[in-house]
Amino acid sequence: MADKLLLGESLVRSAHRHWLLLVKELLFPAAVLVLVLVVDATVAGLARDVKVVLTLGVLALAGLWAIVVWWQWASASFTITDQRVLLTAGVISRSSKVIALDRVQDVTTRQTILGRAFNYGTVEIDAAGAGGAEILDHVPSPSDFRDEVFVQAERRRGASGSAAPLAQPT
Numbered sequence: 001m002a003d004k005l006l007l008g009e010s011l012v013r014s015a016h017r018h019w020l021l022l023v024k025e026l027l028f029p030a031a032v033l034v035l036v037l038v039v040d041a042t043v044a045g046l047a048r049d050v051k052v053v054l055t056l057g058v059l060a061l062a063g064l065w066a067i068v069v070w071w072q073w074a075s076a077s078f079t080i081t082d083q084r085v086l087l088t089a090g091v092i093s094r095s096s097k098v099i100a101l102d103r104v105q106d107v108t109t110r111q112t113i114l115g116r117a118f119n120y121g122t123v124e125i126d127a128a129g130a131g132g133a134e135i136l137d138h139v140p141s142p143s144d145f146r147d148e149v150f151v152q153a154e155r156r157r158g159a160s161g162s163a164a165p166l167a168q169p170t
Helices: 019-042 048-075 113-118 142-157
Strands: 011-016 077-081 084-089 095-100 104-110 120-127 133-140
Touching: 011 133, 011 142, 019 048, 019 133, 077 142, 095 120, 104 142, 113 120, 120 142, 133 142
Parallel strands: none
Antiparallel strands: 011 077, 077 084, 084 095, 104 120, 120 133
């Protein structure tokens, strides 16, 4: 990530989508692999060579699926610097979105019950301009991410971050 920073820019936070998304994407090939192993162990009518070829073929496909899913997961990231928010994704063709912190107007978070249990959610960053809101899904610790965007945006705008002291009653 350091190679993507601008001159004088500091990395504040970088994260991938939540690990639960990776597990969810691997459930189907794991279920197919278990099914093939059960069929291999219980069906007596198939020749031993056919069982071995079938099992190895499904194992190879499940392994390939796992590699592709992990590669897609690892290639997508959410990064906050002291100047901008970077959203990158893609394995073969890469796409990136940059949101300048001084253009951020609002940041909203949403979490489902499962998201609250596993600490992930959706973060929506509303920035000034024609682009509209950017929706980030499966963000780990979405409240912390939202707060960090606000802190960095306020610093970028030059706000002191401290409230004026309240007048004391006389």
